[in-house]
Amino acid sequence: MFGLFEVDIKKLLLVALILALPIISVNLEKRDVGGVRWYDQPTIWLINNTQELFSSFSQGVAHTTSYYLNLLDVKKDNRVLKEELARLQQELTQREELKIENDRLKNALDFQKASPSLLLSAQVVGIDLWTNSEYVSVTINKGSTHGIKKRMGVVTREGIVGYILHVFPKYSRVLVFSDRNATADAIVERSRARGIVEGVGGDLCRLKYLQRTDDVQVGDKIVTGFDDVFPRGFPIGIVTKVTKKTFGVSQNVEVRPIVDTRRLEEVFVVIKPENSKSENDKSEESKDDA
Amino acid sequence: MNKTTWVVANFLTYVFLVLLAVALQTSVFPWLFGWRANIQVAVVLLTYICLYREPLEGGVFAVLTGYFLGLMSTMMLSISVFSCLCVFLALRTLKTRVYMPGHVYFTWTTLGAIFGFHFFSWLATFFFESQALHFGILNWILEILLTALFTRGLFHFCVWIDKRTKRLTLTELNS
Numbered sequence: 168m169f170g171l172f173e174v175d176i177k178k179l180l181l182v183a184l185i186l187a188l189p190i191i192s193v194n195l196e197k198r199d200v201g202g203v204r205w206y207d208q209p210t211i212w213l214i215n216n217t218q219e220l221f222s223s224f225s226q227g228v229a230h231t232t233s234y235y236l237n238l239l240d241v242k243k244d245n246r247v248l249k250e251e252l253a254r255l256q257q258e259l260t261q262r263e264e265l266k267i268e269n270d271r272l273k274n275a276l277d278f279q280k281a282s283p284s285l286l287l288s289a290q291v292v293g294i295d296l297w298t299n300s301e302y303v304s305v306t307i308n309k310g311s312t313h314g315i316k317k318r319m320g321v322v323t324r325e326g327i328v329g330y331i332l333h334v335f336p337k338y339s340r341v342l343v344f345s346d347r348n349a350t351a352d353a354i355v356e357r358s359r360a361r362g363i364v365e366g367v368g369g370d371l372c373r374l375k376y377l378q379r380t381d382d383v384q385v386g387d388k389i390v391t392g393f394d395d396v397f398p399r400g401f402p403i404g405i406v407t408k409v410t411k412k413t414f415g416v417s418q419n420v421e422v423r424p425i426v427d428t429r430r431l432e433e434v435f436v437v438i439k440p441e442n443s444k445s446e447n448d449k450s451e452e453s454k455d456d457a
Numbered sequence: 458m459n460k461t462t463w464v465v466a467n468f469l470t471y472v473f474l475v476l477l478a479v480a481l482q483t484s485v486f487p488w489l490f491g492w493r494a495n496i497q498v499a500v501v502l503l504t505y506i507c508l509y510r511e512p513l514e515g516g517v518f519a520v521l522t523g524y525f526l527g528l529m530s531t532m533m534l535s536i537s538v539f540s541c542l543c544v545f546l547a548l549r550t551l552k553t554r555v556y557m558p559g560h561v562y563f564t565w566t567t568l569g570a571i572f573g574f575h576f577f578s579w580l581a582t583f584f585f586e587s588q589a590l591h592f593g594i595l596n597w598i599l600e601i602l603l604t605a606l607f608t609r610g611l612f613h614f615c616v617w618i619d620k621r622t623k624r625l626t627l628t629e630l631n632s
Contacts, residue, residue, distance in 0.1 A: 293480075293529070296495070297491050298487055299592070300590070304530065340531070
């Protein structure tokens, strides 16, 4: 009878312990210990670092492979983008140029409309062969076929440029006031003293035949006088130097032209100086504007 | 084509080139190289023809060059033609006394010709106009230096044209 209930206590305890361990561990897992347990930390550190190392390596390999695989595409994209960028930059520059040109032409048109004279617009297409010399002239793209004649005045918004020297069918040569051969009747705007402006080359003119007693000072504006070439009172230049000799009846007056020949792009030929626009001319002008 | 036709074609080519040079000098060059000085391509071509052609051809070419230069300036035509003829005579005289084949001689002669052109223009205004031109020697030198940069290239260009138009005088041009 006792044989039936004979149990090996040691074995029984071992089985119970084995069964109890998971139950205990589950129970322990359910408890919140607040943060990482101390014994987990070294393992996690080691694993994480190893993971990172491999991860970096694998990612590096993946990137390198990907880079090589996509290299051709990238190059192609790069070329396309560069071309696109260049095109856009060019377009931007062109737009800026167009805007500047548009503003300039608008100003010129306003000037042409507001001016009492009958004006014909023209573009400068060439300059004198001898740059930086006493010969100063420009070539414009309007000639006898456009109604231009010799000795007609040429002006800009800022002031007088010169007058027509040679006329060809489609071009004209303009003698600029700073040329050594150019002269014009002139008045000192402030004091109304009269003289003759004469070019001396480069960027300078000289106001001649002023009386010694005439009132002229540095900074005075010189304007056109009484001739039938230019609109009256139109700016020629600014006085830069006045010299009175000890003896003599006149004085030397240097004048810097208001218009800078080197920056000339558009000019106006004075077809009729002022207040002489006929109805026909006005209608022609309105046609041109249209 | 016979020889005369080639000679005429060559001459006309140089006339066209002078016209082109004058057009460039009055429109493009000032914007490229500034207003202080110009490259005197026309004078370079004039020097080439004066040195490597017969006197008659050189003289006619000098007159034509002077005419074209005068047309594109307010300088009097007569002064321009006079200056070019003086340059032509000076070059012919120089050639009879001092001569070396090759581009080095050509370069120096060209630079002298540019100076000569300005000097003779000044001289002409001194004698024939009420007021002489300003003796702007610094500007002349600047122009000579600027032109010097292109003279060798222009020389070889002219030699190339001569070859193409069968006008090369090898004994003179080879260095």
